[in-house]
Amino acid sequence: MKVREVPKTRGRPRKGAERNEEILLKAALDAFAEHGFDKASLRSIAAAANVDVALISYRYGSKIELWEAVVERFAREAIASLATLQVDHAEVSSGNRLDAVIEQLIVLACQRPQFPQFIVRELVKGEGSEQVELLQNLLTEPLRRIVVPLVETVHGEVGNREFDANLAFFGAISAMGMTLATRKHIARFAPAIRNDDLLRQHLITVTRSILCP
Numbered sequence: 001m002k003v004r005e006v007p008k009t010r011g012r013p014r015k016g017a018e019r020n021e022e023i024l025l026k027a028a029l030d031a032f033a034e035h036g037f038d039k040a041s042l043r044s045i046a047a048a049a050n051v052d053v054a055l056i057s058y059r060y061g062s063k064i065e066l067w068e069a070v071v072e073r074f075a076r077e078a079i080a081s082l083a084t085l086q087v088d089h090a091e092v093s094s095g096n097r098l099d100a101v102i103e104q105l106i107v108l109a110c111q112r113p114q115f116p117q118f119i120v121r122e123l124v125k126g127e128g129s130e131q132v133e134l135l136q137n138l139l140t141e142p143l144r145r146i147v148v149p150l151v152e153t154v155h156g157e158v159g160n161r162e163f164d165a166n167l168a169f170f171g172a173i174s175a176m177g178m179t180l181a182t183r184k185h186i187a188r189f190a191p192a193i194r195n196d197d198l199l200r201q202h203l204i205t206v207t208r209s210i211l212c213p
Contacts, residue, residue: 024049024056029070033114036121037067037131068134074115075139078108082146094153098212101147106203109176110196116180144169151211158213165211172210176203 027048031040042063046053060066085097085104092100109116119139122131144166151165179186180203183193192198 020049020051021059024051024059025070025073028066029112029114029118032067032070033118033121037063042066064130067131068138070118071134071138074108074112075142078105078139079142079146081108082143094150094157095212098147098150098154099208101150102207102211103204105143105147106176106200106207109180110200110203113180113183116177120177120181140173143173147211155213160213163213168211172207175206175210179203179206 024045027045028040031045031048034040040063042056043053045066046056056066060069081104082101085100119135122129122135125132148165148169151168152163155161155163155165179193179199183199187193193202
C-alpha cells in the first residue's frame, strides 16, 4: 500500500490550521458519503470547506489520498478509544468488557452517521478496488483484532468453542453499517428509528445478539 507523504511547512503551524483540516475532512466525508469516491469532486469539497482547491493538492496530493485521510481520522479515533476502554476495564469480566466495546463502537458510529454510508458505498464495489483494500488495512482489520478475541473468550467461557467469532464480527458490523446507511429508508417502516437514542439502543441490542452468547 502506498504511504502518503504529507508536505511539511517551516516554522510553527499556522493559527487555525488544525481547525481548517477538520472542516476539510468533514466536507470530504460528506461528499464521499453522498456521491461516492468516483463522483465526488475536489472542487466541490473545497467549496464546501471554503478553501482553495489547491490546498487539497498541497496537503494531501490527490483525491484517493484525501479519501484515505478521512478513513485514517475515523480509524485512529475508534481504535484509540476502544484500546483505552480495554485497558480501563482490564479487571472487569470478559462479558462486561465486550459489552463496553460494543456500546462504544455504536456510539462512535452514531457520532459520524455519514461514515457508515461512506463505507457501504465503497464496499459494494467488491474486492480489488484500492478503497476496499485501504478500508481493510486501516479500519476493518484493527477493529477485528480488538473485537474477535473478546468474542472468542466470552463464548469459550460458556463452552461454546465452535462459535465462529470472525463471521459474527463481520455480520455485526455489516448490520450496524447498513442500518445507519439506510436509516431514512428503514424509518418508513420503523418510525422509532428516527429517534437517535432509540436507534443507538436498537443497534446495541442487535450487535449484542450477534456477538454475545
